[in-house]
Amino acid sequence: MSATPLKREVYLLSRIDLPDSHTLSVYKANGGYQALEKVLTGGFTPAQVIQLVKDSGLRGRGGAGFSTGLKWSFMPDVAKDARPRYLAVNADESEPGTCKDRVLMEKDPHGLIEGILVACYAMRVKTAYVYVRGEYRLSYERVAAAVQEARAAGLIGQKILGTDFACDIWMHKGAGAYICGEETGLMESLEGKRGHPRPKPPFPAGSGLWKSPTTVNNVETLCNVPFVITRGAEWFKSLGTPKSPGNILIGISGHVERPGVYELPLGISARSVLEECAGGVWKGRTLKAWIPGGSSTGLLPGAKIDVAMDHDSIREAGSMLGTGAMIMLDETACTVRAMQVISRFYDHESCGQCSQCREGTQWLAQIFARLERGQGRMEDIELLSSLANGMAPAKTICALADAAAIPTHAIVKNFRAELEEHVRLGRCPLGSAHEAAELEEAHA
Amino acid sequence: MSERPQLPERLRAEFSELLTHYPERQAALIPALHRCQEELGGWLTPDTLEALAEFFGLEPVEVFGVASFYPMFQLRPVGKHMVAVCHNIACELRGAEDVLREACRVTGAKPGQPSSDGRFSVMRVECQGACTAAPMLVLDGVFHENLATADVARVLGSVR
Ligand SMILES: Cc1cc2nc3c(=O)[nH]c(=O)nc-3n(C[C@H](O)[C@H](O)[C@H](O)COP(=O)(O)O)c2cc1C
Ligand code: SF4
Numbered sequence: 001m002s003a004t005p006l007k008r009e010v011y012l013l014s015r016i017d018l019p020d021s022h023t024l025s026v027y028k029a030n031g032g033y034q035a036l037e038k039v040l041t042g043g044f045t046p047a048q049v050i051q052l053v054k055d056s057g058l059r060g061r062g063g064a065g066f067s068t069g070l071k072w073s074f075m076p077d078v079a080k081d082a083r084p085r086y087l088a089v090n091a092d093e094s095e096p097g098t099c100k101d102r103v104l105m106e107k108d109p110h111g112l113i114e115g116i117l118v119a120c121y122a123m124r125v126k127t128a129y130v131y132v133r134g135e136y137r138l139s140y141e142r143v144a145a146a147v148q149e150a151r152a153a154g155l156i157g158q159k160i161l162g163t164d165f166a167c168d169i170w171m172h173k174g175a176g177a178y179i180c181g182e183e184t185g186l187m188e189s190l191e192g193k194r195g196h197p198r199p200k201p202p203f204p205a206g207s208g209l210w211k212s213p214t215t216v217n218n219v220e221t222l223c224n225v226p227f228v229i230t231r232g233a234e235w236f237k238s239l240g241t242p243k244s245p246g247n248i249l250i251g252i253s254g255h256v257e258r259p260g261v262y263e264l265p266l267g268i269s270a271r272s273v274l275e276e277c278a279g280g281v282w283k284g285r286t287l288k289a290w291i292p293g294g295s296s297t298g299l300l301p302g303a304k305i306d307v308a309m310d311h312d313s314i315r316e317a318g319s320m321l322g323t324g325a326m327i328m329l330d331e332t333a334c335t336v337r338a339m340q341v342i343s344r345f346y347d348h349e350s351c352g353q354c355s356q357c358r359e360g361t362q363w364l365a366q367i368f369a370r371l372e373r374g375q376g377r378m379e380d381i382e383l384l385s386s387l388a389n390g391m392a393p394a395k396t397i398c399a400l401a402d403a404a405a406i407p408t409h410a411i412v413k414n415f416r417a418e419l420e421e422h423v424r425l426g427r428c429p430l431g432s433a434h435e436a437a438e439l440e441e442a443h444a
Numbered sequence: 445m446s447e448r449p450q451l452p453e454r455l456r457a458e459f460s461e462l463l464t465h466y467p468e469r470q471a472a473l474i475p476a477l478h479r480c481q482e483e484l485g486g487w488l489t490p491d492t493l494e495a496l497a498e499f500f501g502l503e504p505v506e507v508f509g510v511a512s513f514y515p516m517f518q519l520r521p522v523g524k525h526m527v528a529v530c531h532n533i534a535c536e537l538r539g540a541e542d543v544l545r546e547a548c549r550v551t552g553a554k555p556g557q558p559s560s561d562g563r564f565s566v567m568r569v570e571c572q573g574a575c576t577a578a579p580m581l582v583l584d585g586v587f588h589e590n591l592a593t594a595d596v597a598r599v600l601g602s603v604r
């Protein structure tokens with residue numbers, strides 16, 4: 001961890017408490033659309049915008065943490081490739097624990113639109129789709145209304161701000177499948193098909209939506225962009241850590257006093273998120289286990305709470321930053337039960353194309369369920385590991401299989417004693433077995 | 445014998461506008477399925493799917509294949525009001541099973557089946573993105589968050 005304290009400055013959520021923060025007039029009165037004006041009328045070429053975003057070190061906030069500027073630079077040269085090109089905005093947010101993009105869309109939709117417009121200018125894209133998960137009714141309505149307002153104000157459409165830049169933004173509603181958050185599943189779904197991920201290569205920049213060059217970016221990633229433009233790469237790098245600059249929205253849920261979405265510099269210690277923001281573990285209890293970045297990142301022991309919330313530090317601690325969604329389990333929670341719920345989710349959401357994933361997620365769900373009920377065997381623990389080894393890394397079309405395998409490895413490594421105790425006692429030592437049986441029955 | 449089912453004119457007009465947003469027709473299918481479900485009785489009947497197939501120039505089996513992939517689309521009759529209870533991890537840790545049990549008690553429905561009076565369906569659903577306000581349920585598309593078990597009857601009573 002760095003010796004100097006991290007600089008604290010709120011920007012992403014700086015407007016959300018203003019009355020009517022979702023409207024164009026409030027957005028404009030608080031610095032809105034200045035980044036767009038700067039790039040369109042300030043003599044920035046698209047290549048210069050991409051360079052600025054690269055220099056800022058911004059990394060995607062959708063889970064993988066890939067450099068945003070680098071991703072944009074993969075789009076082919078317009079002089080050599082005349083196909084239409086697209087930006088697909090990933091607003092499918094459905095990784096369990098994650099609810100940050102929703103805050104941005106509900107409270108600051110113009111911030112997203114401005115980020116989209118700057119991205120489209122940089123990549124010479126003329127059409128962007130905002131793929132919003134179907135359940136996010138208010139997010140959809142707020143962004144749709146903001147798109148209308150922006151269109152009426154000449155910020156979307158032809159001759160934007162009186163320049164030759166033209167860009168359309170269309171809203172698109174998903175229908176409740178987690179796999180459509182995976183970038184190629186999203187593209188299939190946007191084309192009106194089942195959300196079956198596509199093998200890569202080809203990568204989206206070469207062949208994406210309708211076989212045309214496409215970039216997929218997360219909502220929070222795009223919301224960072226206007227700030228990078230107006231305040232500059234050096235300012236951005238003054239926040240967070242050298243390898244993970246900027247702020248991140250951290251949602252903290254589960255057994256804490258004040259669950260919520262908080263904006264913090266990358267590299268903040270997980271303990272300070274828990275204690276300062278979330279008011280500590282609820283009911284005066286102690287922390288048994290926690291998930292640092294959504295359900296596909298491995299459970300860590302409570303003792304590892306002093307880790308810094310950035311990509312490298314969490315990897316060293318044995319998990320992943322993912323979507324920055326911290327899920328906290330107190331001393332009364334059962335980690336086997338948690339894995340029963342999580343593995344059931346991946347079983348439900350596997351699209352079924354790859355046998356390792358289709359079969360593997362089903363097996364994991366069944367084994368965790370029987371272990372939790374006290375009907376497991378000691379060999380099941382080895383079976384969990386070998387199944388997870390058969391599923392990942394990179395053995396399937398997309399990373400959903402990895403998302404199921406990773407937390408499985410983590411519980412075997414970090415909470416093996418608790419798995420063994422379930423087998424030895426023939427029941428859940430914490431007494432959640434009765435509920436588990438009921439839960440399975442209802443799910444069948 | 446029977447005529448091929450057709451979409452109501454107002455939906456056809458709406459979908460024609462939708463088509464202008466995309467380079468290919470089929471892209472409007474999922475938004476159109478949503479609108480049909482909203483406007484035509486809360487679930488997608490075989491007739492609706494067939495009418496959509498006709499509109500999009502697809503085989504009915506293709507439309508069914510898409511609709512059945514997505515959990516938000518109902519392909520069987522549902523109660524008048526839809527209650528969706530999140531049972532994923534953040535909600536589970538804060539009492540989702542109690543909320544579900546209470547929703548079933550208040551409505552008389554079993555998970556996945558409409559209540560016998562046809563007024564409610566209660567569904568288990570995956571994470572709804574309300575994890576920091578858990579546990580939660582969705583009533584007819586509207587989120588109700590930070591629920592105590594005792595709140596469930598009041599929330600569901602609002603549409604009684
Ligand atoms: C199974 C799976 C689900 C995903 N779900 C989401 C999601 O809901 N939202 C999201 O932004 N990215 C999601 N991703 C990551 C996307 O594939 C992609 O990396 C991301 O949208 C890229 O945007 P970024 O570079 O701005 O982060 C998911 C990935 C996988 C493998
Ligand atoms: S890994 Fe799983 S979800 Fe991904 S494509 Fe294969 S079967 Fe589908």
Ligand code: FES
Pocket residue numbers: 096097098530531532533534535536570571572573574575578580
């Ligand atoms: S886990 Fe229930 S809303 Fe996310």
